[in-house]
Amino acid sequence: xxxxxxxxxxxxxxxxxxxxxxxxxxxxxxxxxxxxxxxxxxxxxxxxxxxxxxxxxxxxxxxxxxxxxxxxxxxxxxxxxxxxxxxxxxxxxxxxxxxxxxxxxxxxxxxxxxxxxxxxxxxxxxxxxxxxxxxxxxxxxxxxxxxxxxxxxx
Numbered sequence: 301x302x303x304x305x306x307x308x309x310x311x312x313x314x315x316x317x318x319x320x321x322x323x324x325x326x327x328x329x330x331x332x333x334x335x336x337x338x339x340x341x342x343x344x345x346x347x348x349x350x351x352x353x354x355x356x357x358x359x360x361x362x363x364x365x366x367x368x369x370x371x372x373x374x375x376x377x378x379x380x381x382x383x384x385x386x387x388x389x390x391x392x393x394x395x396x397x398x399x400x401x402x403x404x405x406x407x408x409x410x411x412x413x414x415x416x417x418x419x420x421x422x423x424x425x426x427x428x429x430x431x432x433x434x435x436x437x438x439x440x441x442x443x444x445x446x447x448x449x450x451x452x453x454x
Contacts (some may be wrong), residue, residue, distance in 0.1 A: 325426070328392065331424040332383035337400055339379025342372070350375055361410050378402055386428070389437020398427035410423030 322328075342353040349372060357372040366374070379402075382395040400422060407418045434441050 306403035319435075320431065322438045324431065325389075325436045327390065327424045327427055328386040328433060328437075331396075331421055332386040333419060335379045335402075336383040339376055339383070342379070344377045347376070347380065349370075349373065363405060363409050375402065380415065386433075389433040390437050390442075392433035392437060392439050393429050396425040400425045400429065 342349060351374050353376065354369055357368040357375075361366070361371065361375075365372045378398060382386050382398050385391050385395040386399075403418050403421050403425070407415060411418075
């Protein structure tokens, strides 16, 4: 008869067989979708920024040190470029770092009460920065061509 410990051990062994590449892909796509959808609310057509976006950056999203119109442009571009790069796995760590900075700005200056969502985004982005995008990424393909695996010594 199986004990609870046996069941837990079997579950742990099964979970540990999940490839990091799959975990990283899910992490990249999930966090990219959050920022992409936010970016889409700021534009109409092909990257034509809505007047309402400029209004929001002037009146609600007041970011220190940046003029509101510049902040509107920078965030709209970042919310479109970084998610695409994350999904395809190109410059993944840099893109994740950019979105981490953006999340911290949002947390500190725009929506300080939004920390329950922001901490989730930061955790996912930190995973990508710390461990990389995984094997299902252009970064992996590029780095393997630039730095081929060493041939074992005989």
